[in-house]
Amino acid sequence: MAKFRSYFLTPTQRSSLVASAQDAAPARLRQWTGLIVGWQLEFRVGFGRQKPITTQTSIAAMIKPLLQDDDFLADVRAARADAGNIHLWWLGQSGFLVQWEGGHLLLDPYLSDSLTHKYALTDKPHVRMTERVVAPERLNFINVVTSSHNHTDHLDQETLVPLLQANPELELVIPEANRAFVAERLRVAPGFPRGLDTGQSLVVCGFIIHGVPAAHNTVEKDDLGRHKCLGYIIQAGPWTIYHSGDTKRYGGMEAQLQKWPVDVALLPINGDLPERRVAGNLDGREAATLAKGIGARLVIPCHFDMFEFNTAAPEEFVATAGQLGQPYRVLRAGERWSSALVPG
């Protein structure tokens, strides 16, 4: 994968970097953060005395989604004619679009470059690997969006704010423990999101959503004992989907999940390596094994091919699923999976 680094920033890139840094800062420090990052950019770019700023200036070597932009939206429209089946598309990282009987649910969408910009000045650059499937403002038919936890690839202001603007009736489902944080990041009223905790359920626009624990890296609770990272079980008509969020295995995990007849498990496979200095996830072997353990009829891997420093090839996942006899499907970004493909 070729990297593209630039010593020079356009005014748009510069203001985007400053804005990302400000967003990451506590409210009272925002103005100062903007000034300091601005000066830092001038120094680095203007005098070129430090290492160059990592900013992708070309997408020539990036992975192309199978369907992107107009083609992706045309496929979503076309799928509506097949209302007896549930359809889902991988949007990259942990993002999925689910379509059931004309209703649309988004899981953890990350449809911006906010992390690439946020970490551009650091020793942990988030060099993007796959092009974006679609701009969030073009998804103007979404009923519900979920966030599994507060990390930006699962709660992205630059995705969710345009999405909220494009969908005035949009419902946002989050872990109840994260309500204040989410309201601050998205600049929405604290009462706006629909909160869930482990063991609780919501019915939203025809989707029944249940909260289950996630361990990223451990099962973490707030002062009131509420889980800060969740997975979601989504029931849509006769179909049951498990979107684990970012998680490793934890004690009792299989027993928790065996309560549901999971048709499709959406599981991360990027693993957990200390040298990445980020919280980890299941690796491919663990994801395939968990899917088998909970009796999932199909498992689809995710959370790979987005950032160079934090990815894993799906081969180990594929090999383990094969050994276990666990049905699986590896999607490309922008590719649709439909329940019409489930045998029997």
Ligand SMILES: [Zn+2]
């Ligand atoms: Zn993540």
